[in-house]
Amino acid sequence: MEWENLTSVSEFFLLGLSQQPEQQWPLFGLFLSMYLVTVTGNLLIILAITAHAQLHTPMFFFLANLSLTDICFVSTTIPKTLANIWAQNQVISYTGCLSQLYFFLMFGMLEASLLAVMAYDRYVALCYPLHYIMVMSPGLCGFLVSASWVTNALHSLLHTLLMSSLSFCAHQEIAHFFCDINPLLSLSCTDPFINELVIFTVGGLMGLVCVLCLVISYAYIFSTILKIPSAQGKWKAFSTCSSHLSVVSLYFGSSFCVYFSPLSNHSAQKDAVASVMYTVVTPMLNPFIYSLRNRDIKSSLKKLMWARKIQSF
Template structure:
């Protein structure tokens, strides 16, 4: 027997369901529908963990992937740390270009450390689970370092523009204060930018037992798993994120337009090659990073697939940070000389 007060309370709670479906007039039907809706809401907000599907579920392939990504991770971290140590230890490299390169190497080392260690741990323990808080933390740091790398590449393009197009004013314009200000501003703006997207993602609701067809918590797979309308998230991506990306791309395009225009005006072929060689390493890194990232986030939906997106993500999240130290060290005499000095001094000290 339902008490009058309880009956009135249940009817008040379920009135909203009756508005959407006037044919439901029985109290029992209303109560059952109300309970099912409440259970749905509970399941909607109970996503305390996600499952990173990664690349393959076969044990033999996972062992090969573990060895491959572990070696790539160690090479990436060691190479970028060597670049940083070489720049710090050699006073001849205390210039704006190498100051930005040291920050880029630091961003690369942190960038790859955001995603690969968790993937290696999941393969090692045969567990694909990542907690809700861990997923949002990974999303925050991933967006921070990927956008920081884009900003640093744009700043380095401006540095090359000043060195090639205005060499007489280079030392005066690219002062240590301005270089430090550009790097600090890049860190602060991208930290706030990543925080905005993370807070908006935290406001969404996810159903329980969600599977992410990726090896890390990226923003697009998470939005596709949301059970609520991600309009604000998508709006922030296209406005704030689009504006930040547009600033970087325009800075790169305008800088290199002036650089190529200046190089073409140089009369001798040797002078053209010497001027171009100062920015060839940077241009290679820019092409590799932005080319693969555009394939992931700006490809047409008709040609987009989870496997292709994962492979492209591996290129710009793992391969690109690993290749950056080799690109700069193999094409730069100063870096190669400093690395030889650093390794030789360490060897003598160890002996």
């Protein structure tokens, strides 16, 4: 296969979530507020973890990386959406579209990988508490995070190169608020069979690895929790992974609806709503879920806020 750019277009038009003029500014306000809440909340999580030595543990190391990924994830799509609404201009260049696709896929899959890694961390903590520090060593934690970054960077590069080999003719309107892989495939003049095959094989394999890691980890976790004699002990053990389980359900539930159903069954409205859930809502809720259910995070955030107040006085 020749990896040359066969496209005859230089730009695309992002139609967004609505074509109604009266809905544009409410959407702008909604997306701007969600973006600011997401960035602020995740930055606070990162600051709280880095500023307090008691949070320098594997669990919070992975959480800090997840918060960084969430910031990068929303920054890939939302600023361009806000700029388009503000300028009343729906245009995105061909190069800009492929760049957005690359970073969107990378940070989207990186989030899934980190959630799987965090599930393994909870499995070791609950099933082998006496060996936790030895098993989850700094070297292993660094390797798991680095491997996730490198693997997903290469994975998203593969999809982007395959997309660049397609020919796009005449119809240039993307029925979405960002350059996602399925809307772009629907615009192709050439047969996207290879692209779809890679999505269902390579993408499906990576997704399957993450899901298997989650399912197996939580199967052992629930088995261990059920063996605890007291109800209070069971609830205390379950509460240590309830936040993570909530985030996993939100993220995988919406993203699987978009990417692992046949292309012929996709509708622009359904995909857009599902995409908002896992690209905007989930990253925004992550800091609240983890901070409200984690005593250490709440304590560190209070100390951080108190230190800021003292400095301001």
